[in-house]
Amino acid sequence: MDNQRRVLSVIVMNEDGVLSRISGLFAGRGYNIDSLTVAPIPNTEFSRLTIVTSGNQRVLEQIIKQLHKLIPTYKVIESDTFVEKELALVKIPLNEDFSGLDMMLKAYNGTVAASGENYIVIMIADDSKKVGNFLKAVKKYNPTEIVRGGSVALDV
Amino acid sequence: MELSGSQMVVEALKRESVKVVFGYPGGAIMNVYDEVYKQDFFEHILTRHEQAAIHAADAYARSSGNVGVAFVTSGPGFTNAVTGLATAYMDSVPMVVISGQVPITMIGTDAFQEIDAVGISRPCVKHNYLVKKAEDLPRILKEAFYIARSGRPGPVHVDIPKDVTAQIAKFEYPETIKMKTYKPTYKGNVRQIKKAIDAIVNAKRPVLYIGGGAINSNASEYIREFAKITGIPAVETLMARGVMGHDNPLLLGMLGMHGCYSANMAMSEADLMIAFGPRFDDRVTGKLSEFAKHAKIIHIDIDPSSIGKLVNVDFPIVGDLKNVVEAMNPLAKERVDPSKYKSWRDLLNRYNEIHPLKYEDSSENIKPQWVIERVGELVGKDAFISTDVGQHQMWTAQFFPFTFPRQFITSGGLGTMGFGLPAALGVKRANPDKISINFTGDGSILMNIQELMTAVEYNIPVINIILNNKFLGMVRQWQTFFYEKRYSSTDIEVQPDFVKLVESFGGVGFRVKTKEEFDKALKDAIECNKVVMIDVHVDRMENVLPMVPAGGTLYNMMLEYKE
Numbered sequence A: 001m002d003n004q005r006r007v008l009s010v011i012v013m014n015e016d017g018v019l020s021r022i023s024g025l026f027a028g029r030g031y032n033i034d035s036l037t038v039a040p041i042p043n044t045e046f047s048r049l050t051i052v053t054s055g056n057q058r059v060l061e062q063i064i065k066q067l068h069k070l071i072p073t074y075k076v077i078e079s080d081t082f083v084e085k086e087l088a089l090v091k092i093p094l095n096e097d098f099s100g101l102d103m104m105l106k107a108y109n110g111t112v113a114a115s116g117e118n119y120i121v122i123m124i125a126d127d128s129k130k131v132g133n134f135l136k137a138v139k140k141y142n143p144t145e146i147v148r149g150g151s152v153a154l155d156v
Numbered sequence B: 001m002e003l004s005g006s007q008m009v010v011e012a013l014k015r016e017s018v019k020v021v022f023g024y025p026g027g028a029i030m031n032v033y034d035e036v037y038k039q040d041f042f043e044h045i046l047t048r049h050e051q052a053a054i055h056a057a058d059a060y061a062r063s064s065g066n067v068g069v070a071f072v073t074s075g076p077g078f079t080n081a082v083t084g085l086a087t088a089y090m091d092s093v094p095m096v097v098i099s100g101q102v103p104i105t106m107i108g109t110d111a112f113q114e115i116d117a118v119g120i121s122r123p124c125v126k127h128n129y130l131v132k133k134a135e136d137l138p139r140i141l142k143e144a145f146y147i148a149r150s151g152r153p154g155p156v157h158v159d160i161p162k163d164v165t166a167q168i169a170k171f172e173y174p175e176t177i178k179m180k181t182y183k184p185t186y187k188g189n190v191r192q193i194k195k196a197i198d199a200i201v202n203a204k205r206p207v208l209y210i211g212g213g214a215i216n217s218n219a220s221e222y223i224r225e226f227a228k229i230t231g232i233p234a235v236e237t238l239m240a241r242g243v244m245g246h247d248n249p250l251l252l253g254m255l256g257m258h259g260c261y262s263a264n265m266a267m268s269e270a271d272l273m274i275a276f277g278p279r280f281d282d283r284v285t286g287k288l289s290e291f292a293k294h295a296k297i298i299h300i301d302i303d304p305s306s307i308g309k310l311v312n313v314d315f316p317i318v319g320d321l322k323n324v325v326e327a328m329n330p331l332a333k334e335r336v337d338p339s340k341y342k343s344w345r346d347l348l349n350r351y352n353e354i355h356p357l358k359y360e361d362s363s364e365n366i367k368p369q370w371v372i373e374r375v376g377e378l379v380g381k382d383a384f385i386s387t388d389v390g391q392h393q394m395w396t397a398q399f400f401p402f403t404f405p406r407q408f409i410t411s412g413g414l415g416t417m418g419f420g421l422p423a424a425l426g427v428k429r430a431n432p433d434k435i436s437i438n439f440t441g442d443g444s445i446l447m448n449i450q451e452l453m454t455a456v457e458y459n460i461p462v463i464n465i466i467l468n469n470k471f472l473g474m475v476r477q478w479q480t481f482f483y484e485k486r487y488s489s490t491d492i493e494v495q496p497d498f499v500k501l502v503e504s505f506g507g508v509g510f511r512v513k514t515k516e517e518f519d520k521a522l523k524d525a526i527e528c529n530k531v532v533m534i535d536v537h538v539d540r541m542e543n544v545l546p547m548v549p550a551g552g553t554l555y556n557m558m559l560e561y562k563e
Ligand SMILES: Cc1ncc(C[n+]2csc(CCOP(=O)(O)OP(=O)(O)O)c2C)c(N)n1
Pocket: B388, B389, B390, B391, B392, B393, B415, B416, B417, B418, B440, B441, B442, B443, B444, B445, B467, B469, B471, B472, B473, B474, B475
């Protein structure tokens, strides 16, 4: 059975220890976490985790069921119609040749997020695949640091 | 009402009608013990090791269906309890275990006897809590009991820092419970149930595969009725012994690694498996891809994650087994003709005639299987049976004539040596009018031997029958079969004098080398109503057979062992 990527949006009670319950579940049962983000949902007692995972059909099904089984889990949303975005920051020293960078930022909807005496930080927010492509393309400017934020997703 | 955290614990236990608590005190839980001292609603039984407290509470729950309760202190008290929690978790036993913790103000400082208890218990409990303030205690304790006993039952661990047990706060024990995020499904989907009945009507070779869920949901009566209505033969897992009753003509026996031939062949040749709350453990299925290969599968379980975890299921039904089978019975009565499966039943009965469960009795020494059968003949209906883990456990599962659900108390999923004696205590406390027998091995019994003291102190007459082969027998058997008889660290001929040992605790001991001696010892044991150890010297080299080697297929059993 082949491996599939899956984005899960998990709504849990915003209480002590939930994150360790979830990360512990993944670690203990040998499931993959490609990325995980978490933040409280405003004006509720819940938090939303966005988990990007992968596995074969049976494993993915088990992941969803096991997440459900955790007592503080309210909902596990898996959808084909997620809007999924990921943020990435890239720090590039200023001594690089920037020819073409402008075009690239345009193509990827990127911006310059910060700049200093001897570096700039560029930022893009897009789906994971595009972010991946961008990070490959940006290599030629010899970035000194790259930070990826992990996916956040919203069911539409 | 304003109460201290400790008073709340005691008060909550009253509200939950707890009759017995097993436990062991220490610094962090002393406030609670002080309140235990002042009350007389429940009995507190001081075991001599925390692991035993958990096993005793566990077996109390298994044998009665009520939530078992145990107290332990922080640090080593808690870590000693972990094996007990894991044992209960693997077998879905409802329990609430309360541990002391260092004061909130000291958490995270590596204080004396501080350990991250909820961090450790998380993967071996259904749920756990670290209580941050006394005002949360009523809700948390209410939830703990509710979570432990509802849905797929399991142990719940509540860790209470010492300062929280001293804090005063308002005590209002919730009457009802509302949890947004936890709502088990009890009623099976009617359409799915109808489809399942269709599948049964269309089947030629159906088999009931009954697991521990049948015990947990108290479904035995309905399952027996279902079998009777449909005439479908049944097999039981280790955890389901007693559901059908040994004299039920439709029961083939136990399946799996040490299951009987007809049960394993029934699974292998069936065209429809009706799974009543089992969990497809590898000790049952053998090689998964070959397990019930020709069968469509109906799987009923209260835990959705149990369904489809290991095999693809054609007719999944999430719900409480008792409810679902109760709903199936009238439909089955209308639509299923039991005579239709006659030739299938005949075939399986023939399998059983060709290769029955058997052993060769001997006049020279006592065979362990004989002891178990003999106890069955003498007190089969009047005794609860606990076991430790090893050959004696498997022989008990094979040869004891179980007549009612919850009669057989054994550590299935975790296979915990040392379970038997404390379990027998818990069983006896929950069922004082029944005999409580623990079949054990000369290896296992030494893993919680200190509980003889508890049994004597609290006058809990349990009968331990050691099937003494002077080996860690089950491991020795694997070495015989698969390791060319290199008996690495399994020969335990060096032993205590078990008779003197039990006597030194204040119990009664018997050493048995003949069948006559055994009969007399058992009779005396029952009559004396004391804590008893019967040390039965059995054939050292007896093997548990038949056997499906790990990873093998059910239809390819090792029926006998030839040198
Ligand atoms: C706590 C624990 N440690 C180790 C084992 C592995 N183990 C399984 S059976 C067994 C031998 C048990 O020997 P004994 O209690 O004498 O029973 P017998 O098999 O001889 O009947 C061992 C060591 C276990 N199940 N539990």
